[in-house]
Amino acid sequence: MTTSFDPDPAARLLAQVWRGSKQIAELPQDVRPANIDQGYDVQDRLVDLLGVPVVGWKLGVGSARLKQQSGVGRSIAGRVLKTRRREPGAAVQLSFAAPVTIEFEIAFVLGEDIDHRFSGDARSAIAETRVTFELVMARFVDRRSVGWPSFAADNSGFEGLIVGERLDERQFPELLSSLVVTVDGEERARAATGDDATDPYGALADLVAIARERKMILPKGSIISTGSASMPFAVSAAKGEVSASYLGKTLGFTFQAPASIL
Secondary structure, X not given: OOOOOXXXXXXXXHHHHHHOOOOEOOOOHHHOOXXXXXXXXXXXXXXXXXXXXXXXXXXXXXXHHHHHHHOOOOOEEEEEEHHXXXXXXXXXXXXXXXXXXXXXXXXXXXXXXXXXXXXOOHHHHEEEEEEEEEEEOOOEOOOOOOOHXXXXXXXXXXXXXXXXXXXXXXXXXXXXXXXXXXXXXXXXXXXXXXXXXXXXXXXXXXXXXXXXXXXXXXXXXXXXXXXXXXXXXXXXXXXXXXXXXEOOEEEEEEEEOOOXXX
């Protein structure tokens, strides 16, 4: 943790927003993290204050395009909270009456602990590969305008993770070529390509690098959702049914926002 920055005030404010029903515009200037390291300091303290067990990690801002645009140079991490990990077909109650970003992702389950001493190929620690949907909804009205340090402080905008079935890594190319994501039966996205694509193994390596620098342990059994394999899109509807079709299979869930919607 940095010595010149106190993460507690920002973390306490964000914890209040996490427990409430309204987003905020930004963190006050006098408590706002100035860089990604300070943002992670706030995130650490926020997760402590929320008191919810951590069952994994999510990564975002991981495509070649976003890494360059963000200036961070690698994916930005957040914790997967146990109460927000859901099964296929789940009915998800959103935190706010606000747009939610939907991302179909590839995730890895760790077969061993990874700590700051880990120096091998992160692929060697993978025990399972799964498909997921991540829901992104920051505690900020506009997560991009507040800057990436504040985004990291807010647990990287994590709203929920729907964890699907196991996948054979050798099927990645076929999965991507067949992927279609729909909302209420209407196609909304296919696989990201080119500079918009996320490399799942690269994202995992980014998380291992973060863990090494911050002397964190990534425990055996943690699920690591690596960033959007589909083109992310936002939905503003009060409710809906989301489904991904791939390899002749499906992963879906429903969502509903609080009564007041945009």
